[in-house]
Amino acid sequence: MSATEVAKGNVMTTYxxxxxxxxDDSRPQWEGFKQHKFLLFRCTKCGAWYxxxxxxxxxxxxxxxxxxxxxxxxxxxxIFAFNIHHMAFHPGFQPDIPYVYALVELDEGPLxxxxxxxxxxxxxxxxxxxxxxxxxxxxEWTLPKFKPVAK
Amino acid sequence: xxxxxxxxxxxxxxxxPYAEGVTARGxxxxxxxLAIADAGLKREDVDGALQLRRxxxxxxxPAWADAFPRMLGLxxxxxxxxxxxxxxxxxxxxxxxxxLDLGIAKYVLIVGGVEDFKNSRRTKAQGxxxxxxxxKAGYWGKPFGDLRAPSHHSFLAARHMxxxxxxxxxxxxxxxxxxxxxxxxxxxxxxxRPMTIEDHQNSPFVVEPYHLFDICLVSDGAVAFVxxxxxxxxxxxxxxxxxxxxxxxxxxDELWWEKKNYTHMAVKTAKEQAFGQAGIELxxxxxxxxxxxxxxxxxxQLEDYGWCKKGEGGPFVAEGHIGPGGDVPxxxxxxxxxxxxxxxxxxxxxxxxxxxGEAGERQVKGAEIALVTGHGGELxxxxxCSIHTSLVLGA
Numbered sequence: 001m002s003a004t005e006v007a008k009g010n011v012m013t014t015y016x017x018x019x020x021x022x023x024d025d026s027r028p029q030w031e032g033f034k035q036h037k038f039l040l041f042r043c044t045k046c047g048a049w050y051x052x053x054x055x056x057x058x059x060x061x062x063x064x065x066x067x068x069x070x071x072x073x074x075x076x077x078x079i080f081a082f083n084i085h086h087m088a089f090h091p092g093f094q095p096d097i098p099y100v101y102a103l104v105e106l107d108e109g110p111l112x113x114x115x116x117x118x119x120x121x122x123x124x125x126x127x128x129x130x131x132x133x134x135x136x137x138x139x140e141w142t143l144p145k146f147k148p149v150a151k
Numbered sequence: 152x153x154x155x156x157x158x159x160x161x162x163x164x165x166x167x168p169y170a171e172g173v174t175a176r177g178x179x180x181x182x183x184x185l186a187i188a189d190a191g192l193k194r195e196d197v198d199g200a201l202q203l204r205r206x207x208x209x210x211x212x213p214a215w216a217d218a219f220p221r222m223l224g225l226x227x228x229x230x231x232x233x234x235x236x237x238x239x240x241x242x243x244x245x246x247x248x249x250x251l252d253l254g255i256a257k258y259v260l261i262v263g264g265v266e267d268f269k270n271s272r273r274t275k276a277q278g279x280x281x282x283x284x285x286x287k288a289g290y291w292g293k294p295f296g297d298l299r300a301p302s303h304h305s306f307l308a309a310r311h312m313x314x315x316x317x318x319x320x321x322x323x324x325x326x327x328x329x330x331x332x333x334x335x336x337x338x339x340x341x342x343x344r345p346m347t348i349e350d351h352q353n354s355p356f357v358v359e360p361y362h363l364f365d366i367c368l369v370s371d372g373a374v375a376f377v378x379x380x381x382x383x384x385x386x387x388x389x390x391x392x393x394x395x396x397x398x399x400x401x402x403x404d405e406l407w408w409e410k411k412n413y414t415h416m417a418v419k420t421a422k423e424q425a426f427g428q429a430g431i432e433l434x435x436x437x438x439x440x441x442x443x444x445x446x447x448x449x450x451x452q453l454e455d456y457g458w459c460k461k462g463e464g465g466p467f468v469a470e471g472h473i474g475p476g477g478d479v480p481x482x483x484x485x486x487x488x489x490x491x492x493x494x495x496x497x498x499x500x501x502x503x504x505x506x507x508g509e510a511g512e513r514q515v516k517g518a519e520i521a522l523v524t525g526h527g528g529e530l531x532x533x534x535x536c537s538i539h540t541s542l543v544l545g546a
Binding site (some may be wrong): 017018019020021026052080081082083084085086087088089090091093096098099101103105111113114115126137141143145 | 278279280281290291292293294295296297298299301302303305306309310313355356357358359360361410413
C-alpha cells in the first residue's frame with residue numbers, strides 16, 4: 001500500500017504503514033476503536049461474545065444476525081501466544097523492529113490479534129495480563145494495540 | 152479396504168533453472184506436456200483439466216488472464232481452478248474423480264504452477280520482503296504488521312513450546328533431516344548444501360521463535376499429473392500409482408472458542424477417512440510426505456498421525472527417525488523446506504516417484520504406501536492451517 005498523507009495540525013506527515021483492511025462485517029468495530037470503545041459482537045439472548053463477527057452458536061439469530069449486536073467489552077485479557085518480528089516485511093515497520101504480534105485471550109473469551117506495546121518484547125510471557133492501548137495513527141484510524149496492565 | 156478405482160499414470164515437473172524465463176502459466180503448460188508424455192498419451196486423449204492454486208491462504212493471486220490448457224492446446228471438456236491454501240492435490244483428485252465417474256472425462260490433467268520466487272524478487276525491489284500477502288479483503292492483521300505467513304504461523308510453534316516445552320533446537324532437527332534428504336535429490340534447491348543444527352540455530356530470526364531455516368522456500372515452476380480410472384490405468388506404460396484413500400478435516404470450528412488448534416492440525420477425521428478407505432494402519436506407511444510450510448507443522452503431524460504422542464514430537468525428531476536411514480522417512484524430496492514449494496504437489500510428486508521406484512539415491516526401498524498431506528486456508532489472522540487433506544497412495 002502506498003503511504004498515506006495525513007494532516008496533523010498544520011504539518012503534513014506521512015503514515016508509512018498499511019491501513020486496516022475493513023469490510024462491511026468489521027466496519028462498526030473500527031468505528032468503535034476510533035471512539036476508543038472496544039466492541040465485540042454479542043448475542044443479546046444468551047450473552048455469548050464473538051469475535052470476529054459470527055452467528056451465535058446457541059441461537060439461530062434469524063434473519064440476518066438478529067439478536068446480535070456490537071457491544072462494549074472490557075478491553076482486557078491475557079497473552080495466549082506471541083511472536084517477535086525481527087524483520088520488517090514492509091518498510092513502514094522497519095523503525096519498530098523488533099515488534100510483537102500476539103494473540104490476546106480476551107476476558108470475554110475470543111482470541112484477538114494485536115501488537116503488544118510498552119514492554120521489552122523479551123519480558124513478555126504467556127498469561128501476562130494486558131489491556132487495550134489505543135493508537136490514533138491518523139485522524140481516521142485508531143489501532144487497538146495492547147499493553148501490560150499496570151501493577 | 153476399498154478397491155482402488157483411480158490411479159495417477161503420468162507426472163511432469165518444471166523446477167529450478169528449467170522454470171526460468173517462463174511464466175507460471177508456461178511452466179504449467181510444459182509440466183502438463185511432460186505428464187501426458189509420461190503417461191504414454193497424446194494431448195487429444197486428455198479431456199479435462201484442473202488448475203490447482205493457493206487461492207486463499209497464500210495471498211491474493213487472481214488466476215492468469217490466459218490459462219495453460221489453451222496454451223498447451225488441450226481438447227478439454229472442462230477446466231477450472233480448485234485449491235485452498237496448500238491443500239491442492241487431494242482436492243484436485245477428489246474433483247477429478249467426479250468427472251471420471253460421470254464419464255465426462257477419461258483422463259484428467261491436474262496442474263499447479265507458481266512464480267513465487269520471481270514475485271519475491273519483485274517485492275524485494277519495492278523495499279518489502281517475502282510474498283505480498285496483505286491485500287485480502289477483511290484481512291485482519293495487516294496494520295499490526297501481520298504481513299506474511301510467519302507472522303501468524305509462528306503462533307503454532309510458540310504455543311507448542313509453551314504447552315510442551317518444545318525447543319528451537321528440536322524444530323531445527325526437522326530442518327536438518329529434511330536438508331539431508333534434499334542433498335540426495337538433484338532437483339532440490341538445496342542439493343549439495345548440507346545443514347547442521349548449528350547452522351539452523353545461527354540462522355537469523357525472522358519471526359521469533361522461527362529462524363530463517365524453520366521457514367519453507369518459495370519457488371518457480373509447476374507440477375502436473377494425469378488421473379484416470381482403474382481399467383485405463385492397466386494400459387499405462389508406467390507403474391500406476393493408486394489412489395487408495397482420501398480424507399479431509401477442518402480446525403476452523405475450533406479457532407476462537409475451544410482454542411485447541413494451536414498445537415494440532417485437523418488430522419483426526421482426515422486420517423480416519425483416508426486410512427479407513429485404504430484399509431491401512433500407520434505402521435503400513437512407508438514414506439510420509441507431510442506438508443511442511445514451517446518446521447512445527449511437521450512436528451504437529453508426527454504427533455497427530457500417531458508416530459509419537461502429543462507433546463513428544465520434540466524429543467522424537469531430536470532422536471532422528473525422519474531423515475535418511477530413519478524408521479519414518481519424512482519429506483524424502485527435501486520438502487518445502489529444502490527442495491521446492493509447489494504446495495502439496497511437492498509431496499504428491501515425491502510420493503509418485505517413491506512408489507514407482509524412481510527416486511534415485513533417496514529411494515526408500517520397497518516403498519508401497521505413501522502418505523501425502525496438504526493444508527492451508529484463510530482465517531482472519533492466526534493459525535491459518537485450517538483444512539487438512541490426507542491422501543493415501545499405493546504402488
